[in-house]
Amino acid sequence: MAVTPTPTIRENTRIAHDICRMRVEGVPRGEPGQFFMLRAGAGMEPFLSRPISICDATAAETVFVYRTVGRGTERLSALRCGDALSVGLPLGNGFPLCAGEAVLIGGGLGVAPLLYLAKRLRQIGVYTCVYTGYNDETFLQAEYEEAAGELHAKNGGYITDMVDFSRPATYYACGPAPMLRAAARKAREAGARLYVSMESRMACGTGACLGCSIPTADGNRRVCKDGPVFDAAAVFFEDRV
Amino acid sequence: MKNRLETTLCGVKMKNPVIAASGTFGFGDAYAAYFDAARLGGIAGKGLTLNGSLGNKGVRVWETPAGMLNSIGLENPGVRHFAETECHRMRALGTAVICNLGGHSEADYIEGGRLLNDADMDILELNISCPNLKAGGMAFGMRAETAADITAKVKAVTHFPLFVKLTPNAGDIVCVARACEDAGADGLSLVNTFLGMAVDIQQRRAVFDNVYAGLSGPAIQPIALRMVHQVCKAVRVPVMGMGGICDWQSALAFLMAGASAVQVGAATFANPMAMCEIIEGLQRYCESEGLSNIGAIRGCL
Incomplete structure (x- = not known):
């Protein structure tokens, strides 16, 4: 036990x-x-x-x-x-790690979990290009200066407008739902693989209550247990034309 | 250390009278990282409907003072999936398997009950009290006549001991309880959630798409306890008591009020170890009070 x-x-x-x-x-x-x-x-x-x-x-x-x-x-x-x-135990499925090059896109508080990812990717020799978007105050910039291969910060506006989705890289995004939706659309158009970390109201965090279920291309999925990281193509499947 | 908590419910032997409430423990695997489900007396699986359901849209959970509202809407994989797959996984956990069956119509309940005869389980818990379905669910449990009718019809098809799970939203829950007992229920489970509501004052609209949702947690505990006491005084069949139980003291209160077993739900969300702590607390209580079995204090008031 x-x-x-x-x-x-x-x-x-x-x-x-x-x-x-x-x-x-x-x-x-x-x-x-x-x-x-x-x-x-x-x-x-x-x-x-x-x-x-x-x-x-x-x-x-x-x-x-x-x-x-x-x-x-x-x-x-x-x-x-x-x-x-x-705090309980660590929950959910994290970001699948990639090889080669990674592009990380964080919006608002979404920059927080991507810092740990950036550090881990650097440890395994993956080059990271990080985009951080803020609405007013910036935070964690010093940490990213150290962890990221290259760092692009933007205060105000849409961070996804800055991102080049045509790089031969694996993309990761965390932030508000509209930002993730925009990133998913751009990644799809560019044929890029994008992982998104989703947010939902939770009661249990362990997959028991189904309070955080979201519809995906594979049926309902629990953000807490099946996610919070999903392939963007599965989550934003309804946007597909 | 001698186990002083062994409990038998309609011939089903349980290690203790502490059962995970339906909808709060998945099909028994959700808290595997925290503790071995074999420690529990039993697990009531997620409420099933005949053909499964994606559940409700919109916000599904909302915190309240000392509790929470939910409007999951019985998202579930369906009766057949349970009978073919989930029941075997639950059985392997080494604890009593209780299958919770909801429905949108009388035909759903009867067909569901019939199909579940192929499942490996111990008790059928008939959910006529889910407040989050557009059709069926709680509607069957609001009045004695409809509750008795559906109880009799499912009792006629099931091979398993039948517990009917009652809603506290009925006008007279004692009357509904008596009617279910007379219609052949082998036991009763109470209470399901209270119908509640929340408003998003920023958006000026109801939080839930269904407007109303089910309230659970310590907030409902005194009312649930009163209802369990009233029902236990009025029926002879065993009762699984629930509603806001969150520690061994509140579990003991339900047993003293007459419940043969207790179900713990929302408390597990707040404290994943709640049921283990309750089991340990009840065992210690029996030891310190010199009770050879917890059943000795059942219905002592």
């Missing part, structure tokens, strides 16, 4: 006006694209845990970068070192 980990918070700071970074020890190391179900404290309120993607991880430490949008994430942001936190 798996032992539910007892994590220790080492840092929990605001890195932009509504973005926080939490560094946690004592958590099993997940893969790029996976997520954890986080909850502050030991009680039952708020009732559901919050799915938060892995922004970076080593054997010793896991980093979460999250946006404060409601009760659950506000409470997470109020945690201090030593406070009780529950």
